[in-house]
Amino acid sequence: MPREAEISVNERTFIQQALQENIRLDGRAFDAFRPLKLNFGDEYGVADVELGKTRVIARISVEVTTPLPERKFDGIFQIVTEFSPMASPAFEVGRPTDAEVILSRILEKAIRRSNALDTESLCIIAGLKCFALRADVHIIDHDGGLIDASCIAVMAALQHFRRPDVVVEGEKAIVLSEREREPIPLSILHQPLCVTFSYYEEGEIFLVDATLAEEQVRQAEIIVTMNRHGEVCQIAKYGGATVDPLALLNCTNIALQKVQDMSRFIQHKLDEDAKKRDVGGLMAELSAENAR
Template sequence: MPHATRPSTNESAFVLSALRENFRLDSRALDQYRPISLQFPSDPDVYGQTDVRIGKTRVICNVSCEVISPYPDRKFDGVFNISCELSPLIGAGVEIGRYEYQNQAELLLSRLLEKSIRRSNALDTESLCIIAGQKCFHVRADLHVLDHDGSILDACCLALVAALQHFRRPDYEVHGEQVTVFDVREREPVKLTLQHQPFCVTTSYYDAGTIMVQDATLLEEQCREGEIVMSMNRHGEVCQIAKYGGVPVDALSVLSVVKQSWEKVKMMDAVVREALSKDERDRDKGGRMKAELSAENERVMERPVG
């Protein structure tokens, strides 16, 4: 994950001393997340755009698709790609000015997201096939990190999963080898086929691995001695466990992280489901009105004359 310059010795000592007393600088519990905000576009013709905030961390995601030729070795599958971009102004002191470092941080984020979502077959790529070996949909997810105050991967994964559930691909018709793709105003677009919805939960370690903290702020991330990224779905199925260096962690600690992460994953899934339901209700206001008017017209036509 992107790191800033190391905090001062006094700052590090103060953060560690507070954690030893089960205190955090923002008064949260060690396993408590900051408020999560998820927003979708208000335009009824726009799908697949999300704006996620976890505390001061902010990520936007845009999902798009186009018709291309499939890979020669995967004639019955569509294509799904994930890219991540870090803004040069994501946080005070974060080393994003250097191109090599920025490229490395973006690559690490993209890899973790691909392992969590693409390699776990969260998106059914076979459903993106139009004509085997000739035409398929290429679904592309672009993530942009605007502000970084910790838990950047958790926010990116949540934004991506929500955007995939919100996105609608255009409908199409096939006549022989001729493919006709319809605009969203011509035909109702189609949801993507998601087999499960994985979320990422990052756990930070302090004091030689004896203290575990979830949803660490940027300052807490700068002081941590190690981290574990757990990717799970709401059914408790582990999709990925990633640990890049740091203090060693025993098996019992990993099992404890799995249990705690599952609770956070169910919380994130509930946030996404509630936001999707609200967005669907807001978009369906006109539809309900049209249905009511149509029903009223039918009643008027059925009334006996005279």
């Protein structure tokens, strides 16, 4: 089975010694993220995130379907991850690695199970018709920090997406096109984001947003998911190193600051995209058609 090329003994020793001297290979502070870039596609619901050399694209799609029998008043929302072989030699189509399994679990708990999306707003006719929303996460380039980048991509894509409006006549639902009526934003209840901490030297040293080389040297990782209001959605730990409770509390304080910064950054990009689309765009065209 293909796997990631293992880091050499010399590289491992060099990184560990540098960390003991409070130095990261790229010169960042221990609690600093790499440069974050976010771009939206021409269609609604496509977010392209670059975190350093790591690149993730999330795409939201929707269709009308029958709701689940046990959730008659809810729509359907699912997250699907896809690791491209061009992102890493360890990734192979149809054979999920441990990294892909962990990413799927974290995104599931962080976004879907925390009720970030109001699924009741996706219901069209109770028990008969609803919107089925799907978030496809494509890993394009892998240099560490996949969980953080993927969570940013999915949440940004959800906030950017617009679902079509619907007219209900009895038990019949008519989906309107963009030209007939302006699409509707999704009902987002809160914006959870992930911050990953990598631990070294039996928990004495921790890094935020580790690169791939730093991830291969770490002893454990802790993923803290919270929203900008300080509400913790989940805390996940992988690896054998023990973590001091006070250190964990410190992680949540750092995560809150990072999540607030990322939330403001996402909102800024959403506002920029909205301004680009509104200049003489769809709204102007709809107004002209209504006037005629």
